[in-house]
Amino acid sequence: GQQLNQSPQSMFIQEGEDVSMNCTSSSIFNTWLWYKQEPGEGPVLLIALYKAGELTSNGRLTAQFGITRKDSFLNISASIPSDVGIYFCAALYNNNDMRFGAGTRLTVKP
Amino acid sequence: DAGVIQSPRHEVTEMGQEVTLRCKPISGHDYLFWYRQTMMRGLELLIYFNNNVPIDDSGMPEDRFSAKMPNASFSTLKIQPSEPRDSAVYFCASSLGGLRIHKNIQYFGAGTRLSVL
Numbered sequence: 001g002q003q004l005n006q007s008p009q010s011m012f013i014q015e016g017e018d019v020s021m022n023c024t025s026s027s028i029f030n031t032w033l034w035y036k037q038e039p040g041e042g043p044v045l046l047i048a049l050y051k052a053g054e055l056t057s058n059g060r061l062t063a064q065f066g067i068t069r070k071d072s073f074l075n076i077s078a079s080i081p082s083d084v085g086i087y088f089c090a091a092l093y094n095n096n097d098m099r100f101g102a103g104t105r106l107t108v109k110p
Numbered sequence: 111d112a113g114v115i116q117s118p119r120h121e122v123t124e125m126g127q128e129v130t131l132r133c134k135p136i137s138g139h140d141y142l143f144w145y146r147q148t149m150m151r152g153l154e155l156l157i158y159f160n161n162n163v164p165i166d167d168s169g170m171p172e173d174r175f176s177a178k179m180p181n182a183s184f185s186t187l188k189i190q191p192s193e194p195r196d197s198a199v200y201f202c203a204s205s206l207g208g209l210r211i212h213k214n215i216q217y218f219g220a221g222t223r224l225s226v227l
Contacts, residue, residue: 031211035218042114042201042218043153050211088153092214096141096165096207100153 003027006089006101013079014109021104022073023089029099031092032065032072037103038085046087047074079108114219116202122225128190131222133202134183140207143216144177144187147199159185160207192226199223 006023013019023032031050035043047058049065049072056063062075072091076083089101115134123129135142143158157167162179170177174193179185189196199221206213 031215033215040220040223042116042203042220045215045217048212048215092211096158096160096205096214098155098214098216102152 003099004089004091004101006104008104009102010105010107012107012109015079015081017079019076019079019083019106020073021087021089022071023091023101024071025091025099026070027093028069029091029093030069032063033090033092033098034061034063034072034074035088035090036085037088043088076106079106081108081110084108114202114204114217116200116219116222118222119220120223120225122227123192124227125193126191127226128188129192129196129224129226131187131200131202131224133185133187133219135185135202135204136217137183138206139204139217140182141205141214141216142179142185143203143205144185145201145203145218147201147221153201156187189224192224194226197224197226 004023004025033048034046036046037043047056047063052069053067054065060077086103086105088103091099117132144156146154156169157177159179177187201218201221203216203218205216
């Protein structure tokens with residue numbers, strides 16, 4: 001079940017703006033993941049983080065694994081219309097127990 | 111690799127009918143997961159298999175739901191009889207599995223959108 005607190009729930013931004021979203025938990029996790037879900041599709045993995053403090057980039061996306069291992073953030077720089085979708089954080093508690101955030105719905109206005 | 115393949119993509123049925131959702135995991139993946147996604151509850155894990163064996167079905171909502179994995183390349187999720195509250199998007203995901211954490215990342219199919227009228 002969902003034990004990750006993801007915020008914000010939704011964002012309406014102008015094209016070109018930067019975006020920041022985060023996930024927190026009361027539990028420690030070994031892996032943090034960020035997925036993107038576009039309308040009518042399944043979640044697609046964007047970034048995986050394996051070590052506390054790790055900062056990883058994927059194009060305009062940057063994510064960090066919090067030093068306490070209880071949080072993670074995702075930043076999107078210079079947003080474009082195709083960034084629209086729902087972004088989910090996920091964390092692996094043990095090898096087969098993945099928890100999800102409720103998602104951040106991103107709308108980008110051209 | 112074609113990724114996780116689910117069928118059908120959309121299913122509309124009437125209350126009381128049997129519904130069968132299908133999933134083909136990524137070849138070589140030992141773990142298969144079934145999720146349900148709704149606006150109210152988000153993504154919920156229903157059941158997962160390891161090497162075709164059900165490991166945890168504690169998320170299956172009721173006896174009306176059943177899942178099978180007869181071989182490494184095929185799984186079904188069945189709802190009988192279906193009810194309007196079962197309307198949701200059902201996702202299948204698979205992972206390699208193993209001691210290294212990166213092997214436990216799950217990859218999702220495109221989902222089946224189920225509407226029970």
